[in-house]
Amino acid sequence: xxxxxxxxxxxxxxxxxxxxxxxxxxxxxLELEIPGWPGHVAGQHVxxxxxxxxxxxxxxxxxxxxxxxxxxxxTVERLEDGEVSPYLTEDVRPGDAFEVRGPIGGYFVWRxxxxxxxxxxxxxxxxxxxxxxxxxxRNSMSEVRARLLYxxxxxxxxxxxxxxxxxxxxxxxxxxxxxxxxxxxxxxxxDLLREVAWPAEDGPLAFVxxxxxxxxxxxxxxxxxxxxxxxxxxxxxxxxxxx
Amino acid sequence: xxxxxDMSFVSRGFRGRRRDARADxxxxxxxxxxxxxxxxxxxxxxxHTPLDQWTFSIENGGVLRTWTWEEFRALPSEPVTTDIHCxxxxxxxxxxxxxxxxxxxxxxxxxxxxxxxAFCDGGYTTNLPxxxxxxxxxxxxxxxxxxxxxxxxxGPARLLVPHLYFWxxxxxxxxxxxxxxxxxxxxxxxxxxxxxxxxxxQRYSGD
Amino acid sequence: xxxxxxxxxxxxxYYVFGGEMTMAQAECGHCGARGLLAECAVYLGGPxxxxxxxxxxxxxxxxxxxxxxxxVDLGGLSDxxxxxxxxxxxxxxIP
Numbered sequence: 001x002x003x004x005x006x007x008x009x010x011x012x013x014x015x016x017x018x019x020x021x022x023x024x025x026x027x028x029x030l031e032l033e034i035p036g037w038p039g040h041v042a043g044q045h046v047x048x049x050x051x052x053x054x055x056x057x058x059x060x061x062x063x064x065x066x067x068x069x070x071x072x073x074x075t076v077e078r079l080e081d082g083e084v085s086p087y088l089t090e091d092v093r094p095g096d097a098f099e100v101r102g103p104i105g106g107y108f109v110w111r112x113x114x115x116x117x118x119x120x121x122x123x124x125x126x127x128x129x130x131x132x133x134x135x136x137x138r139n140s141m142s143e144v145r146a147r148l149l150y151x152x153x154x155x156x157x158x159x160x161x162x163x164x165x166x167x168x169x170x171x172x173x174x175x176x177x178x179x180x181x182x183x184x185x186x187x188x189x190x191d192l193l194r195e196v197a198w199p200a201e202d203g204p205l206a207f208v209x210x211x212x213x214x215x216x217x218x219x220x221x222x223x224x225x226x227x228x229x230x231x232x233x234x235x236x237x238x239x240x241x242x243x
Numbered sequence: 244x245x246x247x248x249d250m251s252f253v254s255r256g257f258r259g260r261r262r263d264a265r266a267d268x269x270x271x272x273x274x275x276x277x278x279x280x281x282x283x284x285x286x287x288x289x290x291h292t293p294l295d296q297w298t299f300s301i302e303n304g305g306v307l308r309t310w311t312w313e314e315f316r317a318l319p320s321e322p323v324t325t326d327i328h329c330x331x332x333x334x335x336x337x338x339x340x341x342x343x344x345x346x347x348x349x350x351x352x353x354x355x356x357x358x359x360x361a362f363c364d365g366g367y368t369t370n371l372p373x374x375x376x377x378x379x380x381x382x383x384x385x386x387x388x389x390x391x392x393x394x395x396x397x398g399p400a401r402l403l404v405p406h407l408y409f410w411x412x413x414x415x416x417x418x419x420x421x422x423x424x425x426x427x428x429x430x431x432x433x434x435x436x437x438x439x440x441x442x443x444x445q446r447y448s449g450d
Numbered sequence: 451x452x453x454x455x456x457x458x459x460x461x462x463x464y465y466v467f468g469g470e471m472t473m474a475q476a477e478c479g480h481c482g483a484r485g486l487l488a489e490c491a492v493y494l495g496g497p498x499x500x501x502x503x504x505x506x507x508x509x510x511x512x513x514x515x516x517x518x519x520x521x522v523d524l525g526g527l528s529d530x531x532x533x534x535x536x537x538x539x540x541x542x543x544i545p
Contacts, residue, residue: 010464014252047461051251056259056276056332061458081280083260091256098254104460106470107488212452234489235457284496288453288507331496366509410497430497433523434516447516 012049013037015072015100017092023159027125028089029065029075034100037072040064042136043109043129043207043235046074046102050084060084063128063209063235064103065160067135072100075159077125108207108235112137116144116205117198121188121218123151123210126237127159130209134168149196151188151214155181170196188214190221200226205233212236260333267336270326272441275334281396282333286429289394290364290415297399299348299383300418307352307421312399316385318343323382325405327412328441340403342384345376348419356421360428361402364415369428370437371404371411376419380406383416408439408446453491459499462513463487466522467532477529478503478510484529 019031045063066073078089092098110118110133118137120130127150137146147168152158153175172184172192184192198204206227208218215234222232259276266277300309310318322341328334360370375381385392385400392398397414404411410430431437436445444450456463456472463471472488483505490510491502498514503526510526524530 010461012252045457045460049251050254050257052257052259053253055251056274057251058259061461081261081282086261087254087257096255097252098257099252101461104464104470105457105472107472107486108457212454234455236452236454238452238454238458238494282496284494286493286495286498286500287502287509288491329496430514433498433512433514433521434519435497435514 010101010104012099012101014097015046015048016097017094018071019094020092023075024157026078026089026157027075027159028078028092029073030088030092032072032074032100034072038103040068040072040103041105041109041111042067042132044103044105044132045129046072046100047104048074048084048088049099049101050087051099058083061104063132065128065131067132067139069139070135072103075125075128075131108209108233110136110205110207112140112142112144114205116146117202118144118146119197119204119206119222120146120148121151121193121197121206121208121210121222122148123188123214123218124153124157124237125159126208126210126214126235127164128209129235130207131160131163133207134164145198147196147198149188149193151210188218188221190224193218193221193225197222197225197227200228203228203231205231207233207235209235210237212238263336266334270336271334272328273444275328275332275441277336278333279335280333281335282329282331283395284329284331285395285414286367287365291394292364292399292415292417294399298417299400301348301352301421302418303354303356303421307354308348309418315343315383315400318347321382323384323403323405325403327405327409329409330435330439330446334441339388340382340384341386342382342400342403344379345381345383345402345419346379348383349373349377352421354421356423358422358425360420360422360426361411361413361416362418362420363413364417367413367415367429369402369411369413370422370426370431371407372425372438373421375407375438376404380404406440408436408441410435411439453493453502455492456487456490456501458492458494459501459513460488462499466513466520469532471532473533475529475531476510476527478506478508479526479528480508481506482528 015032015034021029045061049059051057062074065075076088078085122130151172177185215236260278263277294312297312301307324339326336381404384403402413402416474487477484493500501511512523514521
């Protein structure tokens, strides 16, 4: 216990999976029970550590999908060459456990006092921290305006589809669209941002999360539209190696 | 700074990277597991030196010998099929490359060096004993699985020294510096093993 | 591989420095560019972690875990400003 106090609360704890929800064919949500969980801020993440019987260890970071006050929940996308994500999305059952460290993060976070209007841009699994932010905004009855631009490959890849239904979410499907689709059907570019993002003169606060190429292209586009660089927060996810 | 030495919690059924169960265990060094993937791990952005600016040099303070890309490609080359072992625990068997033997390159210079330091676009370096890059043990390769080596995997050319951990097979290699004494390269400076024999699990200094 | 950013190593930095570090402002020793660690380019290189200046790509930080030890090289930074943490030792993971 003394060690935990010295290092704050950032020590490895055992998290037990209490429920799993398959969001899409490749994406699964894991609800966790973590003794001593101190609560978290919307946008934070946890480090997950898996240890095999031979001692081999792998660590990855996953954003918390739940809002402050809700139990910790992570959503994991299975990566083709993944080391950790295939285990978490295919093998893990309720009752299984792994080590977790967190919550982590003081930059890519939003509290109602931070204000807005909020412009959230998510590519693929980059939508996970956005869900935490939107839920927190709703739970705290904040009057801050918010809009989420969410880029996915196909409709089947849209995570939290039912929950995110509403006028504050704009989808773009970049690879294939269902018949009758009237929404955006291309990668996010500056023209798309101009139509969807809050105008720069409103002083928006932007959060951009997803693969590195998505984040860099959207952040550059927002700067082009006049967003203050200091009010654009970015979080890059990797397809290989890390995260 | 010491890490907490805890008894780590083992997660049921977790075994690490997707393994190739057909691999002959005699070909797998201790602590490794065989994968069919080819992970991309880098310390920096992928360089993109245009081929008309690319050179490979042997140096020892001054430049002893240098080749342009055309000259390099005109050198005798050979196919190499071999197993590779990364210090991060994955191994890949029967990888197929093509390139120039380091013997061919070193034959063109007069020297009595005991060691080499490979240097690369982006600043990466790694050190090797001379006898570990000669005698048919090392190549500068530019083809992987029949295709030009992808920049992500070290193209246009990388060093290939398969009998040592793969961090010694420097990506984006641009030359060898001849040394009298062993000098730590990039990862070696931070505590990785100066030699790096996977069969003796020489991952870190002192192993 | 594409670079991630300092968010990806938030936990490792917290462990090394004893507090939330992604809001720390770093100054590149090579080109003088200043930026938050959260926004620096991070390469999870296998043997270790390399943090680079987003402007000139020079290495500003290297973190390598060797056995029980964490080796931290900050030599590429000419300045590192850490925002005041609310309390020390930290009883919250949030600055």
